Amino acid sequence: MPRGTTMARNTPEKREQRRQRAAEALKERQAAERRRKMLTIGGVVAALVAIVAIIFGITQAMDTTGETPDNVPSVAEDPAADAEGDAVPGKLDGYGILVGDPEAARTVTIYEDLQCPACANLEAELGDEISEAIDAGEIQVDYRLLSFLDRASTNDYSSRALNALLVVLDTAGIDAFRAFHDDLYANQPAEGGPGFDDDELIERAVEAGAEESEIRADIEDKVYEQWIKNATDQMSKDGVNSTPTIRIDGEDADPQQLAELLQQ
Known part of the structure; x- marks a missing residue:
């Protein structure tokens, strides 16, 4: 083949065109993968939510809420994070933990x-993206934590784990709360058996940043038991009958819509 023809095929313009086509093809594949992932998230979560909604309905029939709790959690300040100027804001608003x-x-x-x-x-699927958006100041998350799945374990894990998480919030602050929250989901015990006992919850809470001397008694005594019952009752009053339920700016949303928001 003549040399001139070979050179024509490999001109900078031709190479740039091939590079652009390859980049566009990669972008299309990445977009398709994101759509596939979002559809998978929505489908799996929807199926699990249907099961959880049934359990919620059964549990609500045995509701024992209404009493005034003796103990109400708060959000401890983190002097170290405040001093460094990188503390993530957090506060308790009714039964919502705003992060x-x-x-x-x-x-x-x-x-x-x-x-x-x-x-x-x-x-x-979306926890890392949620954390990144919080840290970037793009979203505020209102965590509405409740407990109606104690019957899914043999040792009331749902309410004991939430009590432990609230104790960490109250004594160690938002950063430790976030770390403990993420750890409990990443290592969620299987349904039908025992969840973590108090010692294991305390050990994990300490790894997340809490002090054992400040949390052990309140975790073992389940000091926020009544507050948790009332928070769970408030969920029903809010028109929510399954978990997870997602709302974006007060409007009902699904995991796919949340994923799309986090990609913006």
């Missing part, structure tokens, strides 16, 4: 139970 910049453009509300498999699936 992130209150001036963020969007607010995402998530109702969840620490024993809920669909909630663990949501956290596994």
